[in-house]
Amino acid sequence: MRIQDPLELFRFGQAFKALQLMSVESKYEDVERYFVCLEDFLEKNNYKISSRVFSTTVKPVWMEIARISTGEHIGANRKKKLLREMNTLLPTIRAESEGQKFFIVVEKRYSTDKLLNDICSLFAKDVFANLSEIAQFDIKQAGKCIVLECPTAAAFHLMRACEGEIASLYRRLSGDANVPNNGTWGDYENKIRALPNKPPDEYLEQVRHIRRNFRNPTQHPDKIYDIDEVQDLFNLAIDLINRTSRV
Known part of the structure; x- marks a missing residue:
């Protein structure tokens, strides 16, 4: 592009x-x-x-x-x-x-410039910089997919980024680098819930909500997103990742 x-x-x-x-x-x-x-x-x-x-x-x-x-x-x-x-x-x-085609980008809720060039500024201070390299990659790809109106692809990248951060949270809180069971979001979530220093119930309920209603249908696959739905999901993902950084 x-x-x-x-x-x-x-x-x-x-x-x-x-x-x-x-x-x-x-x-x-x-x-x-x-x-x-x-x-x-x-x-x-x-x-x-x-x-x-x-x-x-x-x-x-x-x-x-x-x-x-x-x-x-x-x-x-x-x-x-x-x-x-x-x-x-x-x-x-x-x-x-006649063989050249130009596509006009329609502005979304977030500006095109933010989504393509400055996506880190959509997160709380220093959060994006401290994410894993793969999570940063997925979030940047999600921004591009939203700009180019590929919403289901954007959702896939957002859920990958969130799942990676849940796994990182488990390793940080438990001090255990081993992958539980199959290493899925649900496995990490269950392990986190069982920790003596587990996060607040409000946070864990948010994690469960996103996993059951968005991550699983996206991954399996059972869900097709439109551009408004994926922007709602982007809001949820930003909030979850910001909260994860503060746990």
Whole structure:
């Protein structure tokens, strides 16, 4: 996935039109940035055929114009050549653009920027930084899945992250690194309930609620989420992980 700035499209269109309308009295230093804009856009956006056509049509004229003396006008002949080659390039770009698709992200309850680039800020201070590497990975993936509207995949990652933190809590409270029974969420939960220093009942009830009503149906699988449901689940997961860090 590559983030597309809409202004790139605007600048590309401006640059293309500026070169088509270039005056005979234009100077190289006045139009150089337009050549660079075209070349960069075609390369960055995977216009492979258009890039090759650009290299064999417009690029030679660009290089010819680049050799003129500073302050010298481009002149009628070079303008004519450039316009001819730009018109040769245009149908290729149009044809290749038919295979390009841009998707518009619809804002969710959490901003797209938070979900993609700053998901740690959605947790209490220092909580995300102290999570396991796998839990951090799953939460970041869940954020991406919410942005791209893959809610069931997001739920799967959220429940993995929560389950990992329940296992970490058991090891922290018990001092035991051994995996109980099959090492499932339920196994760790039962072991935690039996500890003399077990967490408050309110917390344990929250753990049980999320396991029975979300983790199990997601894992087995018995549940398909819509985008609103998974954002509700994201809220629950953030709260559970924050509370786990304070136990």
